[in-house]
Amino acid sequence: MSAPMTPANAPNGLPDVAHEAAALARPLDWVGMDRIAVPVRIHDADGTTVQVAAEVDVAVDLKDGDARGIHMSRLYLQLQQAFASEAITPPGLRRVLQGFVDSQQGLSTRARLHIRYEHLLQRPALASGHLGWKRYPVSIDAELADGHLHLVLGFAVEYSSTCPASAALSRQRNADRFAEDFSAARPMSTQVVREWLESERGLAATPHAQRSRADVRVALRPAFDELPLLPLVDAVEAALGTPVQTAVKREDEQAFAELNAANLMFCEDAARRVAAALAGDARVERYDIAVAHFESLHPHDAVARVSGRNA
CATH class of the missing domain: 3.10.270.10 (Urate Oxidase;)
Structure with a gap:
């Protein structure tokens, strides 16, 4: 068991109690x-x-x-x-x-x-x-x-x-609105559909x-x-x-x-x-x-x- 550091044997004359034996x-x-x-x-x-x-x-x-x-x-x-x-x-x-x-x-x-x-x-x-x-x-x-x-x-x-679930539900609602708005439209041009998709009506739900x-x-x-x-x-x-x-x-x-x-x-x-x-x-x-x-x-x-x- 090492002896406790004292001013006489510690560096710079400073005690170092870390060198003392542990109690437990x-x-x-x-x-x-x-x-x-x-x-x-x-x-x-x-x-x-x-x-x-x-x-x-x-x-x-x-x-x-x-x-x-x-x-x-x-x-x-x-x-x-x-x-x-x-x-x-x-x-x-x-x-x-x-x-x-x-x-x-x-x-x-x-x-x-x-x-x-x-x-x-x-x-x-x-x-x-x-x-x-x-x-x-x-x-x-x-x-x-x-x-x-x-x-x-x-x-x-x-x-x-x-x-993904929310996206699928949103696509369904968008499809439903498209069917509602164009149920009687015959024939439909690409330009008409494009304008509808770009309008607020073209987005019924978002995921x-x-x-x-x-x-x-x-x-x-x-x-x-x-x-x-x-x-x-x-x-x-x-x-x-x-x-x-x-x-x-x-x-x-x-x-x-x-x-x-x-x-x-x-x-x-x-x-x-x-x-x-x-x-x-x-x-x-x-x-x-x-x-x-x-x-x-x-x-x-x-x-x-x-x-x-x-x-």
Whole structure:
């Protein structure tokens, strides 16, 4: 059992009670700090490195049950420098986590990080050629245990979902009104029908649509040196077909309405679409997906969840 640090044997003459024996000795799974504010560097869409504000949780295990505590300040100080000069990559995360373990001088064998930040991507309008920025919440879970790095990348995509049932009911009402208005019309010209469709009478009902959200978490295979955030976001948005837009002129809004009509989906459909996009990705070992349609018809949300593992 180590002796308590005293002014006589502590660095700078300052006592360190963390070296005292624990009153209820036992190892601890994790010890550390949550919600540390720190800037991190990430790769932008064009490959350049940009700095963004992040919130980080950091922890190590305390395998020595007799030790009262870890060297917590060492974790904090190392974290402040961890991503100061290079972007976050799997090899970089491994080095940082190993440094956390080494800093504890035998007290710990494992380390983990949970990083949260918002990634800005510039997205083009559908038809007008304008550009706008869209925000994607991102999380990175990294754990080093027994020499193995475990990485889980999380992100969220917002999209529009138009209800297939509501669309079918709306089409029926539109057909009913057409039959009412043209029951005695013989013959009918294309121009007359076109003018009717463009009038207020030509729209008897509209399907309900709502902003929706897909939360995705993927366990990454260790063979890759970059975090595949951008290609995974692109794959999910392409699978859904109706990601929310940034810059919108009238021609963009019309194009978006067409996309919604071509991509009618329940929450079950959306979950299956995202799963299909991730199921064949060689970078993904496991995926967990949760979609939520923030209903405009109901005061509650429609949700679906699906998970899977790639061979």
